[in-house]
Each structure stands twice: as structure tokens, then as C-alpha cells.
Amino acid sequence: MEIEDAVPKMTIDGYETVSQPIKRERYVSNSNTRDSNTFKIVKRVLLSTEPEIIEFECYSPNVAAHCKPGQFVIVRANEKAERIPLTIADFNRETMTVTLVCQSIGRSSKIINALQENQNFYDIAGPLGHASDIRAHMGNIVLVAGGVGTAPVYPIARAFHELPGNHVITIFGARMKNLIFWEQKMRDVSHECYVTTDDGSYGIHGFGTTALQKIIDEAGYSKTDEMAPKTRSFDAVYAIGPLPMMRAVAELTRPYKIPTIVSLNTIMVDGTGMCGACRVAVGGKTMFACVDGPEFDGHLVDWGNLRQRMGAYCEIEKKEKEAPLDKPEFKLLAKDAPKTQTPMPVQDPKYRAQNWTEVALGYTAEMAKAEAARCLNCPKPMCVKGCPVQVPIPQFIKKVKEGDFLGAYKIIKTANACPSISGRVCPQEAQCQCAEGSYGCILARTGKESVAVGRIERFVADYVRENGLEEKALIDATSGKIHPTILTGKKVAVIGSGPAGIAAAASCAQAGHHVTMFEALHKAGGVLSYGIPEFRLPKAIVQHEIENLSKLGVVEVKTNYVVGKSATIDDLKKEGFHAFFIGTGAGLPRFLGIQGEDLPGVLSANEFLTRCNLMKAYQFPYNTDTPIMKAQQVVVIGAGNVAMDCARCATRLGAQVTVVYRRRLQDSPARQEEVEHAEEEGVHFATLNTPLEIVANCEANGIKGLRTQVNIFENGEIKPVEGEINFHQCQMVIIAVGQGPNPIVPASTPGLNTTKGLITTDENFATSLAGVYAGGDVNTGAATVIKALGAGKKAGQEINKYLENINVEGVSETAGKIFYPIVAEEYQNLFMTEAEFEKK
Incomplete structure (x- = not known):
């Protein structure tokens, strides 16, 4: 691993810029095998x-076994496709199939229908x-479907129709006769149609x-006289279809005070409760369609704001294709280097800001x-004390000094499941390399x-x-010899495949337990896959780990499996799991609660990064079908590591990017090198600015800019400067002010104690x-990757x-058998006797 034709030239942050990246073969997994059915x-x-409307009946055992009317699925047509929500139109538990109906509207739905x-x-x-909410004896239920809304209305109507005490009235339609479908099916589950x-x-x-107004009038409802005699009452109205139709139904029933439910599954992106794109104002409170819905009280939904935000990505898909991604040559920069720490080679900032290749080489x-x-190989190493996973740092560094890189790797792996990852994203400067507190590097304490x-560590793993x-x-x-593992036959479910889940799975697998990792998204890795950009952490490395x-x-990994929805912990217990680890992370985005936050063009950091990192939307439309919102001027609110990722x-x-932060730059929770890299790449920092309002443009369908309160730092406090307001012109705002815990697992697990949404545990990570x-x-709230690795490791033990x-x-019947951890293909028979292994 040598840098060809590179003269050592360093930047001020101790990173050496080189003309081109070191050429390395990256591991890309092609082992994602699955049953052909x-x-x-x-x-x-x-x-x-x-338009083209297609009905699909698909083999999906897990969904068919657990789904109920009103629920939805997230589908992808191919590996690079966008995540599209489709409501379940029908299901058959005997054939293990579900029925989905998709209308060709945009790029992604056309790909699905092909x-x-x-x-x-x-x-x-x-x-x-x-x-x-389907129960017996609910009374007169009206279900209104528009267009393809007929499909999701059907299973709801059928479920009501099958229960006593319900009178089902269905109203469904389309623009013209040839767009009507499932008429007989709807009549079969309706008392009136x-x-x-x-x-x-x-x-x-x-x-x-029109039909709804007709039956309401015939029943004797009055907008002005609630006491007017009625021939019958309507106990609930369900509306599913285009937003204008659902809004019209809600406005029609409002004066009659008829409870009205609408389904908002179409505004979702990932469906797992982490991106924030499906947020909707309901009764003045921000809610999320994928977690709190998809059904909401139609009288409380802010329809105007929802309509604006829904059109944002449609405009992106209409624009011309962007220019192909360049692969520029990297120019040497000459800057003075630190005289102590060996600098890290990096790409020239001028060119790396135009590509997604890893910055640090x-x-x-x-x-x-x-x-x-x-x-110094200290006899009492304080660096180890600062490491959340307790890597024997002096021992592995001594091996590196001797040139025994394999020996160093063996030492690291005794404590750290993912050294390639932690070596890249762990904040070592605040932990093992810290010069303050009760831990850290002794060398740093000498000045x-x-x-x-x-x-x-990164070098050794690579x-x-x-x-x-x-x-x-x-x-x-x-x-x-390779030490075999004696299998126990006991099963452990690891919920979430992020760093905590990976470490917990590693600890349990080493003990001989069968481990199944459940991941809500289509690719394992959690925040490592959806949150951290490719230029900081290549995704091939995540998958390899x-x-x-x-x-x-x-160890088995099940993707597209949302524990709490696809199956609960109680369901998994019935399937034979004996212990559980919950590592679902803090992926629920937080917002500021300021005016204009629901304007089109306002994104949570999670949505923006998920599109960029997991769906690789920066390659749209060539190598992905997921669009990404772009703007000439972008404001990122917040100054943590996530904000730096968004800005870069x-x-x-x-874009021309401005980071708005209410404190000083030195108060930023982001790693110093991330801030410096962002500055080198042209990101502007507007510190001591508190966001006040996101200002709409004159058409009120986008953003004009961000108003902020100017602060000063005085006597150790942040104080506003009276009358001083800044205006930051922009067309897009990314909110990166933290995340909360995902609520799906706690909400579906009776008896699981939480505190402010965080799962409560004792010092051994045991829950209630x-x-x-x-x-x-x-468990802790948003923290670092290495702390999550440490928690997962300890919990697994x-x-x-x-x-x-x-x-x-x-x-399992494998209890007592021997597992040999072999990489080579010819040794893929997992369960061998020791004699069989020695013979091979």
C-alpha cells in the first residue's frame, strides 16, 4: 500500500493531500442469496x-402471515430503486401471498409496473x-375510495363486512369508466355500493x-341544526385516495361532525420511523405517518402544508438529467505539516468536494x-481506559511497530468487532487520544x-x-489451529443491525448461540449504512464487517423486517428465540418547532442522508431511481457530526452551504477534523445565530431563506443581541439538531419500561x-459508533x-455440534466433526 508519485504535503489538520487516491481493491458482497420464490x-x-394500473399478487410469507387491513409495505423493484410505500390491497394466509396495486405516475412506479x-x-x-380500527357493532361505516384507493379500501370493507353489527357503505370511483376496477369485489363486501x-x-x-353528499342529505343531516331528525346516522367515514379527494371528504363531513379517517401512506419514504419525510401536522402537532399512522383524523390534518411538501420530489424527477459524475485528478497542495503526529493522506479539498470517494486515504x-x-508503551495505559470497547491499545501498537500487522489485528479483534469502521469514524481525540480528564494518551499530556x-487501527484492519x-x-x-465453537442450540434475536447490534451478535455467536439479526431497511448496517456518507465510510466496508x-x-441477517410490525418480540418468543437484544438506535428526527418548518424544501437530516447514503440518490438518474432534492443555496441547522455530513x-x-449554529464553533459537538474538512471544502459557518423562522417565497411553495437571532458570547453565556437579525438566503433547509429513539419496538412490547422514549436498562443492559x-x-440517546459497539459487546456478554x-x-438440533469459522469456500460445511476438519 504505497502512494505513487506523491510528495508529502500536509494540511493544517495533520492530513496529507495527495494527487490521487491509493488504489485498493474494495470488497463488494455478492453473497446476498435468497430463495428464488x-x-x-x-x-x-x-x-x-x-394510466397504467397493475395488480400484483406476490409471494411474501412474513407479510401475509402478520398483516392486517390498513397496513402497508415498502417495496423496491430492484437493487437501485427508490423505496415506495404501497398499501396492502389483499392477503391470503394459506398461499402466503399479498396483493398490491400500483399506478404508473412517476419514474419509480413505472419501474415497478414493468x-x-x-x-x-x-x-x-x-x-x-x-x-x-375495525370492530363489531360499530354501526354505519362509509368507505370512500378514489382512483387506486379502491385497492386499500377493499380489505377494510371486507373486515367490517365480516363482523356483526356493521353496515358497510362503499363509494368508489375514477375519472372515467375504463379506470374502474374490482367493482364486483367491492359489491361483495358492501351492504350498499x-x-x-x-x-x-x-x-x-x-x-x-357527490355520492357522499347525497347519502348524507338523504339521511337528514343538517349543517346548522345538530338536533335535526335523521333517518340514520353515520358512525365513521374512511377516505383513501389522492390528497385532494381525501381533503374534500374531510371538509364535507366537518360541519356534520361525522368522524372521518384518512390514510396518508403515500407521503412516506422508508416506512421505519427514522427519516422524518412523512411528518404531517395533525391538530397542530407534528406526527409521522409511518409510526403514528398511516390513518389520521381527517378533520385535524393540515392539508395545505401537506400538498406543498408532497410535490417536492415530483419536480426533481421532471428536471433534465444531471452531468455524469467526474473522476478528477487530484492536485497536490503544499501546506506546512505538524512535526509530530504522522499525517493522514487525503484528497485535495478542491477535488474531493466534487466526488464521493473516501476523503482520508x-x-x-x-x-x-x-x-x-x-x-510510549505505558505500563498503566490510560488510553485503554478511554476506549469504550477496551481495545488493548499498547499491545496492538507494539505489534505494528514490529511490522506484525496480522498479530496486531488479532489483538484488536479480541475487543473490537469492527476495527475498519471504528478506525474511521470513532472520535479518538475525545477518548483514547484525549489529553484531559482521567483517561487518554500520556504523550498528549506532555504537550x-x-x-x-x-x-x-484503520490501517491494520484494512x-x-x-x-x-x-x-x-x-x-x-x-x-x-482454528478453535471451533461448540453450538448451544439456543437462539438470540438481535433487533437492529447497526453498531450495537453487530457487536451484540458477535459476542453471542462466539458463545455458540444461533443469532438472527433483524433489520428494518433493505440493507444491514443501521446508521453505518444510512447515516454516514460514502466519503467518510465506504459502504463496502460496512457490508464486509x-x-x-x-x-x-x-448468524443470519433478515432485512426488511420491522420488529414490532412484521412480528413483535412476543411473536419471536413463540418462534423459539430465548433472548433478545434491542439496538434500534436513535433514528427519529427532532425538529425545532419554528414557523415555516413544514415548507417544501425543509428536510430532516435523516431523510437527506438516507437518500444520499443508503439509496445513493447522488447518482440519480443514472445508477439509482431515488431522486435527491438540490438547491443552489442550502442552510444546515446544527453543528454536530450529522450536520457536518449533511453540509458536505x-x-x-x-450547493453553497451555510451551517447555522446558535453557539460558537469551538462549542460544536462535531469532531474537529470533520469541521476542518467541511471548511476546506467550502462550507460557510454562521455561528452565534439562533433560527427564528424559515421564510416562504412569494408563491409560498418553497423557501426564501432563514431568519436568525444574532447572539454574542459574554461571561460564559450565549446572549441575544437586541434588534440584530440575520437573513440567510436559501432554497433548502436541512435540520440536524439531534434524533430520538425509534418508538416501534417499545410501543409493541408490553412491560418494556422506557424513560422519555429511551429503553430503561440496568448497568448490565438488562431491561424490565x-x-x-x-x-x-x-438506551442512551444519540451518541457515537464506538460507544454503541461497547454497549452491544457488553450486552452480548x-x-x-x-x-x-x-x-x-x-x-436447535445443532446443539453440541462443532462450528468451524472458515472463510474459504471449500470449508462452507458448517457442522463438521473435528476428525472431518483435520482430514480436510
Whole structure:
């Protein structure tokens, strides 16, 4: 690993810029095997041609087994496709199939409708959202469907119709006769059925509201006299369809005070409660369609604001294709270098701000040894005390100094499941390299720069991975053999595949337990996949670290599985799981509560980063079908690491970016190197500015700018300057002021104690439920990757102790067998006797 034709030139932050990235072969997984029937389209029916409406019947056992009327799924047509919410139109638990109906409107829905019978959806995740409130003896229920809304209304109508004491009235329609579908199915589940067409070509002439008004009038309802005699009353109205239709139904029923429910699944992006794109104002309170819905009181929804925000991405898809991504040459910059810590090679800021290639390029072997030589090898290493996962830092650095990189890797892996990741994103300067408090690097306390522990750790992990030495790392130095794992047959469910989940899974797998990791999104990794940009943490490395879990024991990863929706913890107990770890993170975005926050163009950091990182929307429309919102001027509110990620991503999308922060830059919780990298890439910082209002443009369908209160720092306090207001012109605002814990698992798990939404645990990460543990951001609030790794590691060890001390039923038939953690393909038979292994 050498840098060709590169003269050492350093930047002020101790990073060396080079003309081009070090050429390294990156591991890209192609092992995502699945059953050929997974999400297979077993039936495809053309319901309409203009516009094209397709009915799909798909094989999806988990969704079919657990779904209820009113719930939805998230689908992707292929690996690069956008995540699209579709309400479940029907389901058959015997054939394990679900029915979905999709209308070709935009780019992504057209791609979905191009799928043919016997082809497969790439993903179907669900069931998601709350089911409809369907009970017996609810009275007269009116269900109004517009366009493809007929499909999701059908299972709700059927469920009401099957229960005693309900009188089901359905109203469904379309623009013209040839767009009407499922008429007989709807009549079969209705006591009264009305069909409407906008042009009068069939049924009642007019919209669904025309028929609804007619039956309300016939029942004797009066807008002015609540006591007027009625021939019958309507106990609830359900409306599903285009936003204008649902809004019209809600406005029609409002003066009659008829309870009205609307379904807002179409405003979602990921469906897991973490992106914030589906937020909607309901009764003055911000709610999320995927977590709190999709059904809401139609009389309380802020329809005007919702209509503006819904159109934002439609405009993006209409624009011309952007220019191809360039692969520029990187120019050398000449700046003075620090004289102590060995600088890290990085791309020239001028060019890296135009690409998504990793910024920091990694040490060479000589650089790593030179930096390792600076370590004092303290007899009482305070650096280890500062490490959340307790890596034996002096020992592994000593191996690096000697040139034994494989030996160094073995030492690191005794404590850290993901050194390639932590070496890149861990805030070492505040932990093992800290010069203050009761821990950190002794060298830094002498007035010199600390040893660059993180950079050395990254080098070691990259060296082993890129040179194919991971299998050798499993061989015991004394015996010369790979130690097998004795399988216990006990099953552990790890909920969430982020850093805490990865570490917990590693600890449990090493103990011989069967581990299943459940991930809500279509790709494992949690925040490592959706939150951290490619230029800081290449996603191939994340996937490689996750796949390394299979070398530790019997580990299975289930994606598109939202525990709490697809199945609850109680459901998983019935399936034979004996212990649980909850590591669902803090992915619920927080907002400021200021005026204009719901304008089109205001995004949560989670939505913006999920589109950029998980869906690779920066490659739209060439290598992805997920659009990304762009603007000439962007304001990012907040100054943590997430805000830096947002600012640097927006810069790469061509924007002039301003970070607005109410405190001083030195008060920023972001890593110093992230702030410096952002500054080098052209990000402007407007510190001591408190956001007051996001100002709409004159058409009120976008953003004109952000008004802020100017502050000063005086006597250790932030104080507003009376009369001083700044205006930051922009067309997009990204809010990056923190996240809260995802509420889905706690809400679906009776007896699981929480405090302000965070799962409550004791010092051993045990929750209020026996056998259920939790760790990481869902327990502490948003923190660092390495702290989540530490929590997951400790919780996994506690789960192992718990399983050792209890008698369990239903252990796997593999109990007592031997697992050999082998990488090579010829050794993929997991369950061998020791004699069989020695023979091979």
C-alpha cells in the first residue's frame, strides 16, 4: 500500500493531500442469496392502460402471515430503486401471498409496473403502520375510495363486512369508466355500493363526494341544526385516495361532525420511523405517518402544508438529467505539516468536494510503523481506559511497530468487532487520544500530539482485509489451529443491525448461540449504512464487517423486517428465540418547532442522508431511481457530526452551504477534523445565530431563506443581541439538531419500561423484561459508533451469562455440534466433526 508519485504535503489538520487516491481493491458482497420464490410475482393483472394500473399478487410469507387491513409495505423493484410505500390491497394466509396495486405516475412506479409475472420484487418490507380500527357493532361505516384507493379500501370493507353489527357503505370511483376496477369485489363486501365517474360515463356523475353528499342529505343531516331528525346516522367515514379527494371528504363531513379517517401512506419514504419525510401536522402537532399512522383524523390534518411538501420530489424527477459524475485528478497542495503526529493522506479539498470517494486515504505500512513508534508503551495505559470497547491499545501498537500487522489485528479483534469502521469514524481525540480528564494518551499530556490510535487501527484492519488474511487471523498462534465453537442450540434475536447490534451478535455467536439479526431497511448496517456518507465510510466496508459475523458462528441477517410490525418480540418468543437484544438506535428526527418548518424544501437530516447514503440518490438518474432534492443555496441547522455530513453531502451536490449554529464553533459537538474538512471544502459557518423562522417565497411553495437571532458570547453565556437579525438566503433547509429513539419496538412490547422514549436498562443492559437487553442509542440517546459497539459487546456478554443460567425449551438440533469459522469456500460445511476438519 504505497502512494505513487506523491510528495508529502500536509494540511493544517495533520492530513496529507495527495494527487490521487491509493488504489485498493474494495470488497463488494455478492453473497446476498435468497430463495428464488422470495417476493415472486405469482400473478400480474393489467387493470388499466391509461394510466397504467397493475395488480400484483406476490409471494411474501412474513407479510401475509402478520398483516392486517390498513397496513402497508415498502417495496423496491430492484437493487437501485427508490423505496415506495404501497398499501396492502389483499392477503391470503394459506398461499402466503399479498396483493398490491400500483399506478404508473412517476419514474419509480413505472419501474415497478414493468415487472412481469414470475419475476421478483427486490424487497417487500412489512407489514408496517397501524392496522385500521375495525370492530363489531360499530354501526354505519362509509368507505370512500378514489382512483387506486379502491385497492386499500377493499380489505377494510371486507373486515367490517365480516363482523356483526356493521353496515358497510362503499363509494368508489375514477375519472372515467375504463379506470374502474374490482367493482364486483367491492359489491361483495358492501351492504350498499355506489360507483362514480368524474365524466359521468358510468354510475353517478361526479366525484366520490357527490355520492357522499347525497347519502348524507338523504339521511337528514343538517349543517346548522345538530338536533335535526335523521333517518340514520353515520358512525365513521374512511377516505383513501389522492390528497385532494381525501381533503374534500374531510371538509364535507366537518360541519356534520361525522368522524372521518384518512390514510396518508403515500407521503412516506422508508416506512421505519427514522427519516422524518412523512411528518404531517395533525391538530397542530407534528406526527409521522409511518409510526403514528398511516390513518389520521381527517378533520385535524393540515392539508395545505401537506400538498406543498408532497410535490417536492415530483419536480426533481421532471428536471433534465444531471452531468455524469467526474473522476478528477487530484492536485497536490503544499501546506506546512505538524512535526509530530504522522499525517493522514487525503484528497485535495478542491477535488474531493466534487466526488464521493473516501476523503482520508489511509496510512501506508511505513506511515503506520512510524506513528506506532511514537507510542510510549505505558505500563498503566490510560488510553485503554478511554476506549469504550477496551481495545488493548499498547499491545496492538507494539505489534505494528514490529511490522506484525496480522498479530496486531488479532489483538484488536479480541475487543473490537469492527476495527475498519471504528478506525474511521470513532472520535479518538475525545477518548483514547484525549489529553484531559482521567483517561487518554500520556504523550498528549506532555504537550505533544497524541499517538494517532484510530489511524493505526484503520490501517491494520484494512491491511488484513485487502491482503486476504482474515482466515489466518483465526488461527491460534500456539496450537496452529482454528478453535471451533461448540453450538448451544439456543437462539438470540438481535433487533437492529447497526453498531450495537453487530457487536451484540458477535459476542453471542462466539458463545455458540444461533443469532438472527433483524433489520428494518433493505440493507444491514443501521446508521453505518444510512447515516454516514460514502466519503467518510465506504459502504463496502460496512457490508464486509457484517458478513464477517458468519465466521464467528451461526448468524443470519433478515432485512426488511420491522420488529414490532412484521412480528413483535412476543411473536419471536413463540418462534423459539430465548433472548433478545434491542439496538434500534436513535433514528427519529427532532425538529425545532419554528414557523415555516413544514415548507417544501425543509428536510430532516435523516431523510437527506438516507437518500444520499443508503439509496445513493447522488447518482440519480443514472445508477439509482431515488431522486435527491438540490438547491443552489442550502442552510444546515446544527453543528454536530450529522450536520457536518449533511453540509458536505450538499456541497458535493453543487450547493453553497451555510451551517447555522446558535453557539460558537469551538462549542460544536462535531469532531474537529470533520469541521476542518467541511471548511476546506467550502462550507460557510454562521455561528452565534439562533433560527427564528424559515421564510416562504412569494408563491409560498418553497423557501426564501432563514431568519436568525444574532447572539454574542459574554461571561460564559450565549446572549441575544437586541434588534440584530440575520437573513440567510436559501432554497433548502436541512435540520440536524439531534434524533430520538425509534418508538416501534417499545410501543409493541408490553412491560418494556422506557424513560422519555429511551429503553430503561440496568448497568448490565438488562431491561424490565427477562431475557431482553438493550444498548446503544436506543438506551442512551444519540451518541457515537464506538460507544454503541461497547454497549452491544457488553450486552452480548450479559446475554451469554443469562442463557448459561437458565433452562430453555426448543433448542436447535445443532446443539453440541462443532462450528468451524472458515472463510474459504471449500470449508462452507458448517457442522463438521473435528476428525472431518483435520482430514480436510
